[in-house]
Amino acid sequence: MTLPTLTPHQRAQILRALGRKSLPGMKPYRPAPKPRSKPSDPAANAPRAIRCITTGETFPSITQAAAAHRVPPAHISTHLKRGTPTHVHHRTYEYLHTTPQPTARHSTAPRPVRCLTTGETFRSLSSAAKHYNIAPANLHTHLNGALTYVTGKLPTPQKLQFAWEIQLVTT
Numbered sequence: 001m002t003l004p005t006l007t008p009h010q011r012a013q014i015l016r017a018l019g020r021k022s023l024p025g026m027k028p029y030r031p032a033p034k035p036r037s038k039p040s041d042p043a044a045n046a047p048r049a050i051r052c053i054t055t056g057e058t059f060p061s062i063t064q065a066a067a068a069h070r071v072p073p074a075h076i077s078t079h080l081k082r083g084t085p086t087h088v089h090h091r092t093y094e095y096l097h098t099t100p101q102p103t104a105r106h107s108t109a110p111r112p113v114r115c116l117t118t119g120e121t122f123r124s125l126s127s128a129a130k131h132y133n134i135a136p137a138n139l140h141t142h143l144n145g146a147l148t149y150v151t152g153k154l155p156t157p158q159k160l161q162f163a164w165e166i167q168l169v170t171t
Helices: 008-018 062-069 073-081 125-132 136-143
Strands: 050-052 086-088 091-095 113-115 150-153 157-160 162-164
Touching (some): 073 091, 125 150, 136 150
Antiparallel strands (some): 086 091, 150 157
8 A cells, every 4th residue: 555645734744643753654745847948059058259359369168268368257258248348357358250139229219198188199208297297107107008097287186097199100
């Protein structure tokens, strides 16, 4: 006869009731093993060549550059991940053959906002916030759907609702 596998809580209750520290033949609780993560792309983990700008030397990997210059590899890799040439122990390193990564930049053009309560349209979020004396961060949060309304300072405080003004682009 095999005994059921118990959770730690159930096992502790039984042992307390019996006044014992362990039971013979009882299996300890073991949670189910976690599934293994998917193997990553081998090309992403391949060593990348770097160059020491100070000395002009090139190295096939960060590890070899660190060994040659007697610095921890973490110092070099941490700074290289930031994307700019970095000074580590009086040397500057950079990746060799880097492909420029497209930067995800947000448009800086003002986006029109309409006050649904009063019907006014404003050139930008900041101009609407200034007009109603609302914190721009609160108005932005409301426009993105996290707040149902914002309280503006009109002649008297009032609950206001806003929406982004839709602009149709024709080509």
